[in-house]
Amino acid sequence: MSTLQDKYANVISAAQTAGISDLKINEQDGILYVSGNATNSAAKDAVWNALGTIDTTYSASDINLDVQVAGLKAGASLIVATDSSNLNIRQEANTEAAIVGKAAKGETVTLVEQTSNDWWKVKTADGEEGYAYSRYLQA
CATH class of the missing domain: 3.30.460.10 (Beta Polymerase, domain 2)
Structure with missing residues (x-):
């Protein structure tokens, strides 16, 4: 090893x-x-x-x-699972990108695409679309 x-x-x-x-x-x-x-x-x-x-x-x-x-398809509902804060929704899949929206802990967002393991493209209930850190999203 x-x-x-x-x-x-x-x-x-x-x-x-x-x-x-x-x-x-x-x-x-x-x-x-x-x-x-x-x-x-x-x-x-x-x-x-x-x-x-x-x-x-x-x-x-x-x-x-x-x-x-596996089995998560576009349109799947995801729950924001942050410790306490809001989850930033970003214009691009990185922490330097502009924040285009926020989702509160416990809020449901819709999966648009599993773009990578770290970043998933999501859409909020308000229609804001962008990238969120997948660590804080649960099916």
């Missing part, structure tokens, strides 16, 4: 325990890539929560988590 796989052993273990299918663990250029498909958002969250215990800001540059929730 590599040092990155040691460092993130709990993330890998959580992915195995959560039943992530097509689980791939690959290390390349100093980055650990963990990918697969979750049957539901709780399984995806289990993997993210394991990362959160190691990296509370989710800003580590040496791991790339790509766990998609």
Whole structure:
């Protein structure tokens, strides 16, 4: 096992325990890539929560988590699952992009597209459309 796989052993273990299918663990250029498909958002969250215990800001540059929730189609309802604050809806899929809307904790938004593991394009009840950090969205 590599040092990155040691460092993130709990993330890998959580992915195995959560039943992530097509689980791939690959290390390349100093980055650990963990990918697969979750049957539901709780399984995806289990993997993210394991990362959160190691990296509370989710800003580590040496791991790339790509766990998609299988069966989520455009039009699926998602619940905003922030700790307490509003979820920013952005013009582009990055934290530097302009905020075009906000969704409150517990609010329901509609999935437009799972653009990447980190960012999903969503539409709010008010019709605002943009990208939200998928870590805070649950099916």
